[in-house]
Amino acid sequence: MATPEIGGTQPIITNVTQGETYWWCACGRSASQPFCDGSHSGTEFTPQSWQAPRTGKVAFCTCKRTANAPLCDGSHANIIQE
Template structure:
């Protein structure tokens, strides 16, 4: 079982989020509904990561799955 997630993209994915809502970020990189989980992690070492929006507006979710600030982009895609 791989411990390295699949790179789903090399740019962050902007999402209009709603304050108080929890979003389930795909950590495995296999979801067809990026950046969110669709259950594709089943049978892998990965689990989705829940993130609750503190305020409404744009959030930039990591698509490369290498961020140190899961689930948000920290620029790690620039080193790929």
């Protein structure tokens, strides 16, 4: 299985609306982080749908290393940038 690219090193805090579906970028290539822009085309990655359980702010993962996709779990703190 391929490892996704790192789309960012900090989560992106986003206002979401209860019941709305959001398409999270799973490949790390999207220029519209944290959301999909179709850049996964030709890879084994597909965007992940996520429906907001309530209206408010959430922290979407951009490093693509979270165990709680699509939400940030702090995994970006373990990424060492060269």
